[in-house]
Amino acid sequence: MTRWFRSYWAEDDTWFYVEADAGGGVTRQVELRGPLQKPVAAAASVEEEAARRAGTLVGYEATFGATAGVPVGDWDGYAPQDLTAEEFEAVWVTARAACVTSARVRSARGT
Structure with a gap:
């Protein structure tokens, strides 16, 4: 059974x-940081695995972050x-x- 929670x-x-x-495996994970709760990650484990197989994991993680590696x-x-x-x-x-918007901004700036 799927479970959703925040911590x-x-x-x-x-x-x-x-x-x-x-x-208990993390299938999707969002991270909101700081007093303004700025989104810094919104990753899905199936997407991470697909990016790993395709050799594009670095780009995926730069855009969406990563899910927890442990249950x-x-x-x-x-x-x-x-x-x-x-x-x-x-x-x-x-x-x-x-996350998509931030990645576009970084790309436009060349960073």
Whole structure:
């Protein structure tokens, strides 16, 4: 069963929004950083794997970041707050758009 939750990590001032599968593997992950909750990642594990096979992982991660490499059950002290699928999806859509826009801006600047 799919689960959606968010967790705040104070040391990085970051909210992690996570979609996890029945085994606790992260399928999609959003990271919102700082007091303005700026989207800095919105990655999907299936996209990461496809990019890895295609040899484009560096570009994918530069645009969308990466998902956690370990199941959520292995995280220490993450204090999850459950979300509905709709709540997660609203954050996901917004963060994805922000990541694409940031990548375009970086590309236009040549950075």
